[in-house]
Amino acid sequence: MNFQVYNRELCVGSIRVIGVSSSSVLIVGDAETIQQSSIFDTPAESLIIGPFVPLETE
């Protein structure tokens, strides 16, 4: 595959962001590769109903 890109004028007036979080990236520029992965876990077992006990340590 031959992928040909022509970058013409790029001009942005205003960018307003509330939050950039959890290994996110906000980039004004070029990049060759951007690789992003995320694991988010909230299984049923993570809902604990009972007396408050500290989480297990090492």
Next chain:
Amino acid sequence: MFVRTSVVDHLKVDALSHSSVAEIGDSAFIHCLSRALAVKREEELFFTNEGSFRKYDVFSMPIPMEPIVERMTMQTTNLKPIIKVNNIDILGASAASVIHIGSSKHIAMEARVKHIRQLKPDIILGSDGTQMFL
């Protein structure tokens, strides 16, 4: 000409926290990792020095990455070598995030979050005053 120049007239960032970075200028490699144990309790009760990333698989399991097998040639022509933004206003960046003004080569970001919620048991009072936990 390979990279374009980024021009930002005005940048305002209110807060950077938890290993976040505001980078002005070009970079080559960016690799960020964020791990979080998010514990919510029904009451405001927090113990110091609790929890361990080793106890939960989400923090150690490998993330499968699809190999790139397709042969591809990419040719970029920058007819206008400037990326222009007049104004950027960001309230906050947190948990190993990056605000980057400028070009980069390779960016790899990873986030692993485990949510745990602890709720109080529901207590039913019997007519004889006994307590029942649901």
